[in-house]
Amino acid sequence: MESLALFQSIQLINAIEYLYNCHIIHRDIRLNNIMFNSDNQHIKLIDFGFAATVENNEITKELPIEGTISFGNLKFLKFCSEILFDSSVNIHYEYERTFDLYCALNIIIMMTYKHINNQFYSIKQKQVPTSNGNTILDMYTFWLNLKETNEDYSKLLESIDNLKESKDFDIIRNDIKKLPICNDQKSSLQFNVY
Secondary structure (H helix, E strand, O other): OOOOOHHHHHHHHHHHHHHHOOOOOOOOHHHHHEEEEOOOOOOOOOOOOOEEEOOOOOOOEEEEEOOOOOOOHHHHHHHHHHOOOOOOOOEEEEEEEHHHHHHHHHHHHHOHHHHHHHHHHOOOOOOOOOOOOOHHHHHHHHHHHHHOOOOOHHHHHHHHOOOOOOOHHHHHHHHOOOOOOOOOOOOOOEEOOO
């Protein structure tokens, strides 16, 4: 699959809402972990190796930094850009219950706007197998600039920031429906097809 259609964007948000309601943070929402079934036109999340559960009253949970970094929210990327990664030390972060929702939004935005996709991958190509602060800082700056220049993205971030309960996912779904998502839009992105 080369592009993300509106119904697939909504399916992705629905999957994240399900995890949110089950008190699970996947922590590795990225393209390689989204499968697409071409027969029934459904997407599924895979690879729960970094997933963690949170208690009913927990808004955040301190966990070692694992899983996706590039699609993380601005607070997470800023935190990661300010620390030096050392493989001998486990760096912990207070993962928000909404962490996966930010990652899903970043994927949707990237697949909606080809120029954003191109910019993202030009930064991503600079990465080396061991994460370095400069590339993470570049990624943080990229998403921050996007928030400041893209009204659709900024509004969706605000909706996530204001998420208090499951019913607030409806607001996010409605905002996503306003994006210029087109079923026949082409990009260089690929999902795993099963």
